[in-house]
Amino acid sequence: MMKLHYIDDVKVIPINTSASASIRQEFEKNILQIDRQRLNNYWIKQHFQGISPPVTQPSIASIKMFIKNVEGTIGYIPKEMVDPDLKVLYEF
Template sequence: MKQIALLCLLCIALSASEYSVVISKKTMISAVTAQQIRDIFLMKRHSLGNQKVIPVNLLGQDISRITFENEILKMDRDHLNTYWIKQHFQGTTPPITQSSYDSVKMFVQNVEGAIGYIPSSMVDNGVKVIYEF
């Protein structure tokens, strides 16, 4: 019985994902708060200091996007959809989306001010981590 419990804990630990919010290495931003990230992805904030920022999301059903919305944006899918419907009528559009982690990473590397999130295991010298969740 003890072995089964340990095996279950190991499986949970292995399936737990850790993500990093990343920007280009060329960007001078070194760290941000969860609230700043939230404001950026809700299109309430368009710069950090003198740096214009462009948020990029994964497609809607990706597990990391759902995790991001719950942990960083502090909204479930229904609340977020209602938020964006209201924003639409005020002329605000949601962040752009990319179809894969690789696409998000390439976008962040190549578009000045782009900010996105990827699994921490994908972080390399092409991007800079500014927040982890």
């Protein structure tokens, strides 16, 4: 799996929402294009390499807050929650 850790010298901080959230399931299906079980297997292998999965936030509102306040954070939120303070990288 190809990985980027930096964008324009800024360290990327990916952020997830809870496993049961429908938007996460959509993200995994449409963007990562991998089912949950295989993604889980991938992170188990990464655990042995000393790499932990992205930080999880309990709600979409907290993801939005995190993105606004921490440089380099990338996450996904519903389109209707986008405001001018956020930079949209991709729509799905």
